[in-house]
Amino acid sequence: MSEVDEFDYIRRRLAPLSAGVLGADRLRNDGAFLVLPPDHELAMTADTLIEGRHFPEGENPALVARKALRVNLSDLAAMGATPRYYMSSVIWPEVGRDERIEGFADGLAEDQARYGVHLIGGDTTVSPGCWSIAITALGLVPAGEGVRRSGGAPGDLLAVTGTIGDAWLGLQARLGQLDARPGYDVEHFIRRFTLPDPRHTLAEAVRKQAHAAIDISDGLLADLRHLATESECGARVELEQVPLSEATRAWMSEQNDPETAIRSLTTGGDDYELVLAIPEDALPAFTQACGNRGVPVTVIGHLEEPAQGMQVMLNGRKLKPDQWGFTHF
Numbered sequence: 001m002s003e004v005d006e007f008d009y010i011r012r013r014l015a016p017l018s019a020g021v022l023g024a025d026r027l028r029n030d031g032a033f034l035v036l037p038p039d040h041e042l043a044m045t046a047d048t049l050i051e052g053r054h055f056p057e058g059e060n061p062a063l064v065a066r067k068a069l070r071v072n073l074s075d076l077a078a079m080g081a082t083p084r085y086y087m088s089s090v091i092w093p094e095v096g097r098d099e100r101i102e103g104f105a106d107g108l109a110e111d112q113a114r115y116g117v118h119l120i121g122g123d124t125t126v127s128p129g130c131w132s133i134a135i136t137a138l139g140l141v142p143a144g145e146g147v148r149r150s151g152g153a154p155g156d157l158l159a160v161t162g163t164i165g166d167a168w169l170g171l172q173a174r175l176g177q178l179d180a181r182p183g184y185d186v187e188h189f190i191r192r193f194t195l196p197d198p199r200h201t202l203a204e205a206v207r208k209q210a211h212a213a214i215d216i217s218d219g220l221l222a223d224l225r226h227l228a229t230e231s232e233c234g235a236r237v238e239l240e241q242v243p244l245s246e247a248t249r250a251w252m253s254e255q256n257d258p259e260t261a262i263r264s265l266t267t268g269g270d271d272y273e274l275v276l277a278i279p280e281d282a283l284p285a286f287t288q289a290c291g292n293r294g295v296p297v298t299v300i301g302h303l304e305e306p307a308q309g310m311q312v313m314l315n316g317r318k319l320k321p322d323q324w325g326f327t328h329f
Contacts, residue, residue: 004098006124013105014088017112017119021085024120032120034085036140043081043139043146047071047217051093051131055194056174061100063194064133065107072137073115073198074215074272080147080207081139083115083200088122089134097126115200145207152212152231152277158301159283161199161273161290163245164220166192168268181254185247196272205289206274209282214275219267219325224275224301225310231277234308237301240315242266259314269326277303 010027018024023033036042049068051057073083088108092100112118117137170193172178173186198215206213214227220242228235239262244252248265255261278286283299290297304311312319 004101009101009105010124013102014108014119014122017105017108018121019118021118021120024118027119027121030121032085034120034138039143040140041143041146043076043079043141044136045072045075045079046134046136047075048132048134059194061103062107062110065104066111066195068133068135069108069111069115069117069137070196070198071217071272072135073117073200074196074217074274076137076139077199077203077206078147078213078215078274079139079141080145080203080210080213081141082203083117083137083139085120085138086112086117087120087136087138089136090122090124091127091129091132092124093131094126094128096131100131115198139203141203141207147206147210147213149212149214149227149230150232151210152227152233152303153279154233154303154305155280156211156233156277156303157280157283157299158224158235158237158303159276159278159286159297159299160216160220160243161202161276161295161297162197162271163243163248163296164216164271164273165242165248165265165268166245167196167270167272168193168265169248169251170194171268171270184251188245188247193270196270198272199274199295201293202274202290202295205286206276209286209289210276210278212277216271216273216275217269217326219269220271220275221266221312221321222269222325225324227275227277228303228310231303232306234304234306234310235301236304236308236311236313238313239266239300239319241298241300243296243298243300259319262314263319263321267321267323267325
């Protein structure tokens with residue numbers, strides 16, 4: 001029998017996370033009342049993380065909480081929304097619950113302070129199954145300015161923020177499938193997998209310069225294809241242009257099959273960078289906005305007429321991917 005009382009936990013650890021949001025009423029109700037600024041809309045997104053599938057079994061619960069929050073903030077960034085609130089629904093496992101709950105609340109507290117968001121509700125329950133966390137994040141966007149996946153047009157440049165593939169290598173490291181060698185920054189890989197950096201500071205630039213955007217959760221190629229499909233466009237992507245970190249380039253330099261390696265990096269997922277369709281004349285302003293926030297941006301291709309389909313190129317040669325990225329089914 002657990003020594004932790006559910007309602008005491010809510011009052012003691014979770015209710016303080018709602019401080020500053022009057023409508024949350026310190027989590028004493030089943031829901032919250034939100035007052036929106038004039039001429040703004042509410043953007044909403046939700047993601048679920050499951051132990052053993054989205055994060056390793058036995059992971060530090062504070063890191064799990066932080067990743068669960070961050071992957072949702074990444075979605076809001078792709079929508080051009082400024083994050084404000086979130087709800088957390090957790091299914092705790094019967095075995096090991098008490099060892100997780102304090103660290104989980106610590107992680108939420110740390111990152112909600114970092115990103116300026118507040119907890120406004122959710123649910124807690126127990127199951128004989130695995131640990132799972134569902135976060136619903138809410139952000140604000142000026143009315144009519146939200147960015148969708150469906151706004152791209154032929155001729156738009158395809159730009160990606162940050163670097164690609166580090167998180168996939170971090171997963172391989174956590175699985176014991178990446179040997180530590182001189183020149184491999186394994187800690188960098190693991191950090192990128194464990195704690196992604198949502199590009200929330202780019203929300204305004206996304207709204208102003210991008211026709212369409214999506215965050216990279218299932219793999220660069222998979223999510224880029226989602227954007228092209230929803231925009232009813234074809235796309236051409238040049239894999240040799242995909243931005244890689246110095247650590248990943250060091251790993252690439254030792255691979256016997258560079259083509260297989262770049263396929264793995266661009267389909268592995270968990271990057272939580274942004275892919276955007278940007279008109280050519282808006283690229284300088286977007287690049288400057290990214291530079292002002294210390295975020296590199298790289299053009300890796302462009303959208304085309306729908307009849308062109310999805311063209312994946314490597315040094316002028318067309319590839320036929322045997323897989324595009326991670327799928328849940």
